[in-house]
Amino acid sequence: MEIRSQLFEGCSLEATAKDVFAFPHAQATMLQGVPVNIAFIGNETFDDRLNAIDSLLTLGASPRPIISARRIASREELGSVLARSTEERGVREVFLVGGDPSTPKGPFTDSMDIIKGDFLIPKAIETVGITGYPEGHPHIEDEVLWTYLKLKVNTLLALGFKVEITTQLSFDINTVVTWIERVRSEGIHVPIRVGIPSPTSVEGIINFARICRVRTSVNLLQRFGWQLTSILTRVGPDRFLDSLFLETLRRDLGDIRLHIFPLGNLFKALTWFQEYECGK
Template sequence: MTNAPTATNLMTDFSLEMTGKDIDDLDQAAGLIPAGTRVNVTFLGNEDLEMRLAASRSVLAKGLVPVPHISARRLTSRAELETYLGALRDAGAIDSVFAVGGDPSEPAGPYSDSESVIRSGLLAEYGVRRVSIAGYPEGHPDIADDVLWDALAGKADSLAKQGLEGTIITQFAFDEEPVFAWIEKVRDRGITLPIRIGVPGPAGVKRLVGFARRFGIGANAMIVKKYGFSLTNLMGTAGPDKLICALESGYDAERHGEVHLHFYTFGGLTATSEWIQRFGQN
């Protein structure tokens, strides 16, 4: 665990997220985003291959690094996965991907989880060099904790055996305490991959709470008050100021290893990028 950021620069090398519909927003935000920033491109059910490719090409054109998602349970066949990987390779967007299980409760094809995609060997075959995998500091509403831990260890091991670089991107959180407790458990299990802590960018309070409840993230009155908003007033907006200050204050490079931030842009790429720029000037 070398070259880890210090407690005062967790914002160094942050990453962002966009959907296939956010190209115009990316155009507007591009001047605010540092060159080389990683931008994850989602793999949602209401998007098609061309939308995902167009978003990845747009990220590249802005001097940024596309990290296309691969949603295992949305893939209908090995051929569909190969078509997607081949298209990413042709677009020059194959270097980094994020392999995730995806939302569907039942797989549409042969891949029941992201580990099965990694184990297929197709990522390396098509030129992928870096693979992000998911982490869940507050658990997953549909997956038992022991299964999550086994899967995390299995994916890390499979990446290492294939010579692929790995990164863990966590689900977003409102509270630093479960995040740090989870990171310590990850390190205690001998998993040394860099971790990107999921942080919600500035957005409407009602929208943030809705996403939190959907993904089983703590959104009780105590936690959200600590974060900086109230469940009794859902009409305003909130940014992650308090959370990031708490993360920077509690971060211990020796204990936690390499850690960065990943912004979920629920309020849009431009709003998030503007907030990051203002926060960095404070």
């Protein structure tokens, strides 16, 4: 029960600004103290994301803006976004990603450029989140990923920040657990958030996996233990979560928490996970 409580009580969410604006304020208690990563997507502006921070603060959540290095146009733009988030709104956590564009929009090629550029101020920011890739990355060699993961964690810790790793979406519990064990064997002992999808159709999961650059298919989902009968079947991560709880009991995985990718509706995703937690 202690492990279950740790996983659920420390759970975080991913949301677009649009998702945040659609969340019913009458259900604000569901978001009290919950860390929410605000996605950095091309069809939403900085002002949209800042307004989402305001909405989340009103709902009692803990907003964590995602900073996408390759989408930042200039050092001045980055400084402005950080200042408006931290100094004006009191945000204490940010999440760094490299970003999808093949050609950087500005001077930053990856999140390490931001980390080593003195843009993050420990007095203003307490925790920095970074991404982990249990299934690898289609454009980056595995050993490069490991080298940079260790470099980012060690650099951020040396600068005085708390660090968290959130895994990219994966449907194979064995791959995730094996990856976590290697992280620990590399001497990295910061909290790890395991990224999982909320219930949706098989088609919705496969489409989201493609966006996340994660290889999957109906056959692979079935092989990994996901129960489905057709492309329109609504499925959730029940078995994945059951297996994760079991593995955290069997192995010394350290501080493990959950990160939920709500596919389509933030309120419905939170409702499902609360019902799952209470039902087990």
